[in-house]
Amino acid sequence: MEHILSVERISKSFPGVLAVDDVTFNLRRGEIMALIGENGAGKSTLMQILGGGHRADTGQMYLDGEPLEFTSANDAIHAGIAMVFQELSLVGGLSIAENIFANRQPVGRLNNIHWRKLYQQTRDVLHRFNLDLDPTTPVKQLVMGQQQILEILKAITTEPKVLILDEPTSSLTPAETDNLFKNIQTLQKQGMTFIYISHKLAEVFELADRVMVMRDGKKIGIRDITEVDENDLVAMMVGREIVDVYGAPSYDSTMGEEYFRIEGFTYRNSFIDVSLGLHRGEILGLAGLVGAGRTELARSIFGIGPKNEGRVFLEGKNIEIKRPKDAIKQGIAYLTEDRKAQGLFLDMSLSENFIAPILKMFTGKAGFLNFDKVEAHAVNQIQNYNITTPSTKQKVMNLSGGNQQKSMVAMWMGLQPKVVIFDEPTRGVDVGARFEIYQKLRELASEGVGILLISSELPELIGLSDRILVMHQGHISGEVLQKDFSEKLILAYAAGVKN
Amino acid sequence: MEQEAAAQTPKQGPGSGNLLLRLRQVTAQREFIMLLVIVLFATIMALASPIFLTRLNIEAILMALTVEATISIGMVILLISGGLDLSVGSIMALVGVVTGLVLTEGVGTPPAIVVGLLAGLGVGLVNGVLIAKMKINPFITTLGTMITVRGLLLILAKGRAILNLPDSFTVIGQGRLSGIQLPIFVLLFLVIVGDLLLRNSRFLRQSYYIGGNENAARLSGINVDGQKIFYYCLAAVLSGVAGLLLTARFGAASLTVGNGLELRVITAAIIGGASLNGGEGSVLGAFLGALFMGMLANSLNLLGVDVYYQSFLTGLILILAVIFDVVNEQRKLA
Numbered sequence: 101m102e103h104i105l106s107v108e109r110i111s112k113s114f115p116g117v118l119a120v121d122d123v124t125f126n127l128r129r130g131e132i133m134a135l136i137g138e139n140g141a142g143k144s145t146l147m148q149i150l151g152g153g154h155r156a157d158t159g160q161m162y163l164d165g166e167p168l169e170f171t172s173a174n175d176a177i178h179a180g181i182a183m184v185f186q187e188l189s190l191v192g193g194l195s196i197a198e199n200i201f202a203n204r205q206p207v208g209r210l211n212n213i214h215w216r217k218l219y220q221q222t223r224d225v226l227h228r229f230n231l232d233l234d235p236t237t238p239v240k241q242l243v244m245g246q247q248q249i250l251e252i253l254k255a256i257t258t259e260p261k262v263l264i265l266d267e268p269t270s271s272l273t274p275a276e277t278d279n280l281f282k283n284i285q286t287l288q289k290q291g292m293t294f295i296y297i298s299h300k301l302a303e304v305f306e307l308a309d310r311v312m313v314m315r316d317g318k319k320i321g322i323r324d325i326t327e328v329d330e331n332d333l334v335a336m337m338v339g340r341e342i343v344d345v346y347g348a349p350s351y352d353s354t355m356g357e358e359y360f361r362i363e364g365f366t367y368r369n370s371f372i373d374v375s376l377g378l379h380r381g382e383i384l385g386l387a388g389l390v391g392a393g394r395t396e397l398a399r400s401i402f403g404i405g406p407k408n409e410g411r412v413f414l415e416g417k418n419i420e421i422k423r424p425k426d427a428i429k430q431g432i433a434y435l436t437e438d439r440k441a442q443g444l445f446l447d448m449s450l451s452e453n454f455i456a457p458i459l460k461m462f463t464g465k466a467g468f469l470n471f472d473k474v475e476a477h478a479v480n481q482i483q484n485y486n487i488t489t490p491s492t493k494q495k496v497m498n499l500s501g502g503n504q505q506k507s508m509v510a511m512w513m514g515l516q517p518k519v520v521i522f523d524e525p526t527r528g529v530d531v532g533a534r535f536e537i538y539q540k541l542r543e544l545a546s547e548g549v550g551i552l553l554i555s556s557e558l559p560e561l562i563g564l565s566d567r568i569l570v571m572h573q574g575h576i577s578g579e580v581l582q583k584d585f586s587e588k589l590i591l592a593y594a595a596g597v598k599n
Numbered sequence: 600m601e602q603e604a605a606a607q608t609p610k611q612g613p614g615s616g617n618l619l620l621r622l623r624q625v626t627a628q629r630e631f632i633m634l635l636v637i638v639l640f641a642t643i644m645a646l647a648s649p650i651f652l653t654r655l656n657i658e659a660i661l662m663a664l665t666v667e668a669t670i671s672i673g674m675v676i677l678l679i680s681g682g683l684d685l686s687v688g689s690i691m692a693l694v695g696v697v698t699g700l701v702l703t704e705g706v707g708t709p710p711a712i713v714v715g716l717l718a719g720l721g722v723g724l725v726n727g728v729l730i731a732k733m734k735i736n737p738f739i740t741t742l743g744t745m746i747t748v749r750g751l752l753l754i755l756a757k758g759r760a761i762l763n764l765p766d767s768f769t770v771i772g773q774g775r776l777s778g779i780q781l782p783i784f785v786l787l788f789l790v791i792v793g794d795l796l797l798r799n800s801r802f803l804r805q806s807y808y809i810g811g812n813e814n815a816a817r818l819s820g821i822n823v824d825g826q827k828i829f830y831y832c833l834a835a836v837l838s839g840v841a842g843l844l845l846t847a848r849f850g851a852a853s854l855t856v857g858n859g860l861e862l863r864v865i866t867a868a869i870i871g872g873a874s875l876n877g878g879e880g881s882v883l884g885a886f887l888g889a890l891f892m893g894m895l896a897n898s899l900n901l902l903g904v905d906v907y908y909q910s911f912l913t914g915l916i917l918i919l920a921v922i923f924d925v926v927n928e929q930r931k932l933a
Contacts, residue, residue: 151818153818173818173820174819175770176819189814189818190812190815191810192879193806193879194811202816202821203808203821205801205804207800211800211801212800518931
């Protein structure tokens with residue numbers, strides 16, 4: 101089969117990291133090749149090199165037999181390689197039209213923008229993709245999913261030979277994803293070639309012709325999609341067999357007494373008269389659809405979200421939690437679903453993050469921090485939680501998603517909490533780190549800590565929990581015991597069809 | 600204009616009539632509101648004072664805001680691109696002084712003007728390179744050049760204003776065309792051309808992308824560093840033009856002009872819809888902002904209100920304008 105793009109022995113290093121290590125592959129004309137690997141495997145760097153965002157240290161690339169030499173993204177676009185990034189690159193104040201045709205607006209004499217033509221060609225593009233939008237709408241008025249689609253339209257309208265998509269569905273609804281896949285398949289029929297980066301293996305099997313796996317900057321292999329299954333791919337990505345991702349439960353209902361209880365938690369319509377009890381060593385899953393009120397409830401228990409009513413009992417005592425400080429003092433930890441915006445101090449070092457909730461433990465009598473103690477704690481946590489970092493001084497924002505999540509766990513475990521509320525523990529976390537986080541949860545439970553686990557991924561919830569409570573529109577609509585676990589039953593409670 | 604025409608063509612799809620209302624660009628809304636406020640204000644003033652709407656007074660208002668409005672064109676482009684220039688007042692004074700010095704050496708007016716503007720351009724270039732290439736914060740960079748340049752012009756002029764400039768030069772600031780003072784023509788020309796270019800030329804339009812999302816702009820193939828340097832140079836040259844107009848009008852190059860000017864210019868641009876976060880604003884908006892401030896000062900004068908109220912009210916209006924933006928934005932999201 102004919103190759104449209106050939107990549108030969110590409111390497112790229114950044115200070116301290118060999119991000120892409122001697123990668124060679126060919127892309128067949130008209131195919132969709134999925135690219136998978138854990139965070140930090142080098143996928144994004146490799147694609148940045150193809151897209152002109154980075155320059156390779158060594159190696160060659162050929163598009164249709166022509167050697168490629170890029171100094172900017174513009175060069176790549178001109179050559180025929182376009183890229184859709186994970187992070188949105190739109191300008192909120194400008195119209196849909198000016199975003200799709202950023203810096204490519206049709207112009208008349210004098211370099212003046214030909215608005216009518218711009219709006220017309222935008223209307224055509226939107227129509228082609230079944231979008232009922234007005235080209236003059238400012239982008240900031242659109243929802244995330246629509247913005248993501250615009251991002252793709254922006255790339256497609258450069259009429260590339262090769263289009264690189266980096267996790268395009270991460271913020272799309274199932275319907276939007278379907279529509280996107282249809283469009284990708286149509287474009288494929290018209291001769292466009294795709295590289296599709298994804299964490300979702302189901303998508304890879306649905307869309308791709310071949311799949312390439314990367315790990316630690318190296319190409320591990322390329323397979324036809326028909327000759328592999330999900331387990332093969334996971335094994336290739338993490339470099340070892342993972343037999344049971346979720347681990348074996350250690351809890352049995354006879355050993356743990358109920359030691360943590362909330363009663364009558366109510367706030368307006370977001371959660372209403374919610375009561376629940378947590379046993380020592382139990383992982384209690386909290387299921388529900390988006391908007392069921394789970395996160396609001398968790399935030400309210402921790403004292404950062406509002407409540408109208410509700411009492412908290414810990415070890416038989418009624419405790420008053422008015423603000424997070426009170427909760428922390430009682431040994432309650434809350435790990436937020438949004439680690440970047442709310443969970444971590446991205447600009448600060450790992451060690452500074454670790455001690456944030458427990459500053460007092462590192463403070464001497466005069467109120468000064470004991471930095472030797474801080475450093476020792478950081479070294480210890482990095483080791484315990486297997487965080488990949490060059491040093492304790494590394495800024496957290498420079499870590500991969502999985503390592504950030506592990507850092508957040510390490511940060512809160514320093515508190516040696518009695519109760520842990522964990523909101524979406526593996527959002528945006530790759531397979532390997534996911535496995536390690538599950539192991540840590542199990543470990544914690546076996547030490548007798550009760551865990552309230554909020555997750556939107558049912559397999560995860562079912563795999564980890566000892567018991568699951570389901571929320572629907574602010575109420576607890578059902579309790580499911582381990583022997584009755586099934587996605588169907590949980591979904592029925594979550595949708596409010598059963599209660 | 601084509602943009603208007605396109606916006607008025609009928610749209611398909613449900614609810615497009617409602618959309619059409621919301622679709623106006625934020626800046627366009629702001630300019631419309633600014634115009635309403637100005638007309639309303641002028642109407643009230645015309646009733647309150649018979650002098651307000653006379654030709655002489657209107658000319659006086661425009662002459663008084665020549666400097667602010669000219670510089671605000673450069674400043675608003677900088678603000679849109681996410682930048683800022685505090686050195687505009689110093690540059691303005693520098694260009695006046697350098698031109699004055701060259702003129703007193705007996706050099707002809709056109710070459711003297713060129714030399715003066717080149718001096719201003721040099722400062723703009725330094726600002727641009729430090730900010731775009733060395734990635735130094737615009738506030739710090741231009742604060743530095745603001746102070747340095749002010750010192751430099753004191754050194755150059757040995758601390759004394761430059762007097763007795765030739766008529767061939769002062770005519771720029773004092774001459775009249777069909778009875779109207781020349782600087783007003785220069786100002787209106789710059790505002791109209793500047794607004795059209797920023798609205799419609801692909802070249803200047805790049806500033807919105809840079810201010811909206813710098814990395815994305817780079818990936819869209821925009822020469823971000825080059826553009827930024829250009830904007831600082833443009834702002835410097837426009838400050839220079841303002842300096843020439845002022846020097847010519849006074850017939851002397853003063854060493855203290857332009858003190859505190861930068862903040863008045865930024866205030867005008869923000870009242871006119873620009874944002875310190877970049878990505879928003881327009882030349883027309885900035886001009887209307889300056890016009891409003893000018894009218895306010897003039898009115899207080901006519902009404903015999905204590906001059907101290909001027910600063911008080913300008914600050915109040917700035918804060919109100921920003922609150923208006925925030926509330927407006929939240930209303931749209933809700």
